[in-house]
Amino acid sequence: MNALIRYADPAYCIMRLIVGLLFASHGGQKILGFPPVAKAMSLDTLGMIGGYIELVGGLLIAFGLFTRAAAFISSGMMAVAYFMVHAKGGFFPIVNRGEPAVIYCFIFLFIFFYGPGRWSLDGLIWPDREVARDEVGGPMRTGQRL
Template sequence: MEFKFLERWQPQLLAALRIVAALLFLEHGTSKIMGFPQDAMMDGLPMFSLFWIAGIIEIVGGLLLLIGLFTRPVAFLLSGEMAIAYFMEHAPIDFFPLRNQGDGPILFCFVFLYLAAAGPGAFSLDAGRRS
């Protein structure tokens, strides 16, 4: 069965992937820096600690991806952040992502890597800058 009918929606669906991934990612940053949504593991992070810096990157990167500004370089940077997060925090716990809670970082890593290659899709400031 062919899904040719979906091809015309490709730019909008790519934008939906970018926007949803950005909102989910932004939530991790705001949890670390602003305490919302509250996550007891992230309470009281020392300023300039590794997790605090990751939170800043997640907020700034998440906002830039949300609006589709500098999408390719930002997505590439965030993909790298997620690869580092996985290998520093999750992989040492267990080999299997199911047991080390690493599914999220792996998915974010590859979604962001895809966005770095594919671009922002529709509804982005990058598209407006190209015009």
């Protein structure tokens, strides 16, 4: 198991990057019309706000800038989206097609608590801040080695 620990930072960075970019693509679709979809939806005010949160929050999370704030806001927005849009269609996310909202909500909640990680813009800009936790729960700084 200790042999895998050296891959934890890059794996977390890749996960944060992929999830953030996927989330941003939802906002890009709503706000910019890119990537194009066959049937574009019309958005009300809350939909536009959600689109901007997805676009900006997703990019911030992807690159690890203001990560905790972006993850907290994005997690809350996905919880609201689930209950306002999907929960009306039934209790179970698989039935009401809300599983992406639930997954994003909890991934962003995890990112909020875990932090940006060492491989992030937050870690580059503020190297003395706590960016992660080591395996025993103590604070880990950007330059610290396992």
